[in-house]
Amino acid sequence: MNRRSKLRIAGLLFALVANLSGFSQSTYSQHLLAHRENYKAEFLKSPKSPLKKEDLKNLRFYDPDSMYRVEATVQRTPQAEPFDLPTYDGQKKSYVPYAVLTFRIHGKPYQLTLYRSLQLARLPQYRDYLFLPFKDATNGRETYGGGRYIDLRMGDVKEGKIVIDFNKAYNPSCAYSDGYACPIPPRENHLAVAVEAGEKNYELRVKN
Numbered sequence: 001m002n003r004r005s006k007l008r009i010a011g012l013l014f015a016l017v018a019n020l021s022g023f024s025q026s027t028y029s030q031h032l033l034a035h036r037e038n039y040k041a042e043f044l045k046s047p048k049s050p051l052k053k054e055d056l057k058n059l060r061f062y063d064p065d066s067m068y069r070v071e072a073t074v075q076r077t078p079q080a081e082p083f084d085l086p087t088y089d090g091q092k093k094s095y096v097p098y099a100v101l102t103f104r105i106h107g108k109p110y111q112l113t114l115y116r117s118l119q120l121a122r123l124p125q126y127r128d129y130l131f132l133p134f135k136d137a138t139n140g141r142e143t144y145g146g147g148r149y150i151d152l153r154m155g156d157v158k159e160g161k162i163v164i165d166f167n168k169a170y171n172p173s174c175a176y177s178d179g180y181a182c183p184i185p186p187r188e189n190h191l192a193v194a195v196e197a198g199e200k201n202y203e204l205r206v207k208n
Contacts, residue, residue, distance in 0.1 A: 050176040058203035068166040068197035072103035133185035144175040169198030
């Protein structure tokens, strides 16, 4: 095989990989946009919602980026003691550390602690609910200063691994209005990296 033929084959392979990668990102983007539409719809289902239908147009998000969908190693913490997590309105909510998650962003290792709400654990529909509150270097600039949340389920853990999709990070209700008991992300869940994914600061709060 001569050099020209080798270069031609290499070019075809590169084009094929590029097309597949583009398709993958496109498919992921469609999935995430559907997720966000469902997220917006949830605000209209509760009478205690901080937002009304006309407010939903002010929700802002980073563009979908599958780079922020990371696989984490799960280290369970079965001996962890329950504790009271302070909220931004001065209350406290009871949680227990469920696992420590280790993952990489931009090639660097990070850790977050995953929690289980003792209050929600008493409700059958939320018995397997897991809570991942975090802060990062975008807080107070592009995202809400009080941090963001990600919801997970026990069934998401498979063979000691779990996928954290920061594109699905959302704001606590406190980002939209005062008077809500929003848990404050513990210090061990402060990431020294800008997580440019998920929900941004609420537009009306930015203007005010």
